[in-house]
Amino acid sequence: MRVVLPPWRALGAAALRVLAVWAVSTVTMLILAGGLPDFRIQQPGGDSATRTAVTAALGAGVFGLLSALVWPLLVRALLLVPALVLGILVFFLNGSLLWLALVLIPERGDADPETAVVVAAAMSAASSATSGFLAVRDDGAYRRRLARLADRRRRRAGARPPGTPGIVFVQLDGLGHDVLQEALTGPEPVMPTVAAMTRTTHRLTPWQTDWSSQTGASQLGILHGSNDDVPAFRWYEKETGEVMVTNRPTGAAELQRRAVERTGDHGLLASDGASRGNLFSGGARQLALVLSVAARRGRDTRSRAGYFAYFSDPANATRTAVSFFAELFREVGQSVRARVRGDRPRVGRGGLYPFIRAFATVVERDVVVAAVIGDVLNGRAAVYADLVGYDEVAHHSGPRGGDTRQVLRALDRAIALIAKAADHAPRPYRLVLLSDHGQSGGEPFRSAYGLTLEDLVRAGCGVPVSRSARATRSGAEARAAARAALHRPEAGPTPDGGELPRKAAEPVVLASGNLGLVSFPDVPGRMSREAIDARHPALLRALADHPGIGFLLVHSEEHGPVVIGPGACEHRLDKGDVVGERDPLAPFGPYAADVVLRSSRFPHTADIMVNSCVAPDTGHVHAFEEQIGSHGGLGGEQSRAFLLSPLALTAPVTSDEEELVGAEQVHLVLRRWLRETRTLGERWSTVPTGTGATPVRAAGDAAAADGDGGRCVRGAGGPGRSRTGPPDREPCPDPAREAGAGEPVGDTTS
Structure with a gap:
């Protein structure tokens, strides 16, 4: 039940916030006037303390009015400024408005230009910190303001509220099933909102990723129904001589084009959908911060448009700017403490990383959540959003620990905001949480063995090895999103911006978490084992x-x-024969043979695919990148993602013995749920809170939802793809093909 505050209490709270900001600004101006010799707010002969205080209050008040009136115009005038820079310019622009306020008040005193800039910056910081602190703590006021704006838009448009439920899919990037379970248990769970959902209205289901356990492969399969020929995060394509990287705008656009061409369908979100903060559009018409359209030119398709829509509101800008710098200092402090404690394993956390972390955990999160809330309040049928903060921090701090727990708490608050916004929506909503993969901890390969995978490959090929081991730059999604926000050009042909080998016979070695890829550019097609042994017998x-x-x-x-x-052991995948003392795939789980066999048939699978070892007791792996929390291959928790779905929707699997394997099967489940909301509407009865029982449905609803009366297996069939049910049931028809290709979907940004 939603509690509505009386109007007088809401008005009183707003007035108190204004007075608090005004008082802090006034006190700050007085302190600066007393401490800086070149700045005064008194007449040359001196003024009384009361007169001085009144002058300071007038300056602070004029500054507040200018911020409310002039700020939107300034942001509109700066549309060509990169989005991340615009967020950092919040303080500078507020300071400029303060300088103008000092000019407008009577008898303002005098200040040198340099001193005026210092005063303006300090005043801006003080007022922004105060208003930002109050805004950050008052999620309710923030949500109510968005609800009022959406209600006004609906009234102006005269739209009739839809009667069927909508679905919001929120992807918690990189959060594994087991880590989530730990965050939901105990007397004080790390994620209390999600824990309450799990106890009352939702069910938690694990799913197994493909061999390429990373966002590019998983999200392409989830949103577009096909992730064929995505062998890793990055790979070398011999026919073009280029490295394909899934989180580059050009790479994401090409992968999306290939997926649409294979399936004949535009994606999960093609019908009144919105895509927020993702690598791919999913066929949605409403896009914000979608990487696959970031390379396009045009006002409606640039990836930064979502940032401008958010930062044009000064309250949003202040709220996010204060949190950005707080997160920046938090990362510096956590990094220093980890170094002082001598934590192992540890990777470098200097350079731009603190800014990338603050961008991922604050700026992108706030912009995406605001866009999702806007979609909910506008009644869109399907929304898919990706929150990347946990994944970015876990790469550098590990999947577990104090650093990642703080991020999970912030994500829980974001989910609570979205869930509560649904109270004001014109249609009921189902909230589905899911992840694209997990993360496995462990010491990086270079740190553990003193050389990189590339060094080891070059030594095995008899090619000179560099004297000092060179680290492989992390390929986290947040870095690419930040580059797109800054409108920076893509890096060079190799992951770290370097050049490919000058000699064609030299191998190209690439890393994708704990998955390595070795290709020989001078050999067309896939180089056989026999050819490799003939050329490099020791490799x-x-x-x-x-x-x-x-x-x-x-x-x-x-x-x-x-x-x-190791030890001359082999597993011949076509026939399932194992040669030697043990199966080399045994430590990697029951689905390892199926997912590896599937990847072996991709046209762009590398000549040699290398997967690091996994510790049997801890599940730790060795990333070939500079990461202590990694994903991309097999081993440990990285392959175990989750689905948290409402009990009001049919279960992802029909029994505890079944399990979803692969992102394409998750796509089919999400498709089924969208069909259910369109066809069944509100026919299901309400599930009593806290019972954990399955929903009570009208007779025949299960058959209507599945479209087959339970006679087929979803996602079954296809070479190398695990079945999720009894072998005597046939694969279900692909709903993507059932729906037909339809009309081309345009891309616009709300």
Whole structure:
């Protein structure tokens, strides 16, 4: 039940906030006037304390009025400024308005230009910090203001509220199933909002990722129904001589184009959908911060448009700017404490990383959440949003610990904001939380063994190795989003901006978390195991027997795809034969053979696919990038993602023995839920709070929802794809193909 505050209490709270900001600004001006010799707010002969205080109060008041009236005009005039820079300019612009306020008040005294800039910056910081602190703590006021704005837009448009429920999908990037469960347990759970949902209205279901356990492959499969030929986060394509990277704008756009071409369908969100903060559009017409359209030119498709829509509101700008700098200082403090304690493993957290972290955990989060709340209040049928903060921090701090717990608390508050905004929505909403993959902890390969994967490959090929091991830059999603926000050009052909090998015979070695890819550019197509052994007899054994490597995938002319492990152990995937003392895939879970076999058939699978080892007791892996929390391959918790779905929707699987394997199967489940909301509406009865029972439905609803009366297996079939049910049931028709291609979907930004 929603509690509505009386109008006088809401008005009183707003007045108190205004008075608090005004008082702090006045006191700050008085302190600066007393401490800076070149700044005064008194007449040359001196004024009484009362007169001086009144002058300071007038200056602070004029400054507040100018901020409310002039700020939107300033932001509109600065549309060409990169979005992240615009967020940092909040203090400077407020300071300029304060300088103007000092000019307008009578008998203002005098100040040198340099001193005026200092005073303006200090006043701006004080007022922004006060208003930002109050705004950050008052989520209710923030939500009510957005609700009022949305209600005005609906009244102006004269739109009739839809009767069927909508669905909001919120992706918590990189949050594994087991880490989430830990965050929901205990007397004081880290994520109390999500914990309450799990106890009362939602069910938690794990799902297994593909071998490429990273956002590019998972989100492409979830949103577009196909992630075929996405072998890793980055890979080398021999026919073009280029490295494809999933989180570059051009790479994301090309992968989305290929997926649409394969499926003949524009995506999960093609019908009145919105895509927020994602790599791909999912066919949505309403886009904000979507990387696959960031490379396009035009006012409606630039990725930064969502930032401008958010920062044009001074309250949003202040709220986010204060939180941004607080997060910046928090990261610096946490990094210093980790170094003082001697935490191991540890990676470098200097340079631009504190800014990237603050961008991911504050700026992008706030903009995406505000966009989702706007979508809910405007009654969109389907919304899919990605919150990347946890994934970014876990790469540098590990999947567990104080740093990531703070991020999870902030994400929980964001989810609470979205859930409460649904109280004001013109239609009922189902809130679905999910992740695209988990993260596995462990010491980076270079730190553990003193050399990189590239050094090891070059040594096995007899190619000179660099004297000093060079780190492989992290490929986290937040870095690409920040570059797009800054409108920076993409990096060079290799992941760290370097050049590809000058000699064609030299190998191209790329990293995707704990998954490595080795390609020989001078050999067209997939180089066979026999050809590799003929050219570099020591290479495969040097890799397979290294203690930091778990297995290799190569293609044999005689046996087809073969997994090679230490001690001459092999797993021949086509027939399932194991040669040697043990199966090299055994430590990687029951679905390892299926997902590796599927990847082996991709056209752009590398000549040698290298997966790091996994510790049997801890699940730790060795990332080939500079990450202590990684994903991209197999091993540990990175392959175990989650779905948290309402009991009002059908269960993702029909029994505890079944399990979703692969992002394409998750896509089918989400498709089914969208069909349910369109066809069943509100026919299901309400589930009693806290019972944990399955929803009571009218007879025949299950068959109507599934469209097959329970006679088929969703996601079953296809080479190398695990089935999720009894073998005597046939695969279901692909709903993406059932829906048809439809009309081309345009891309616009709300």
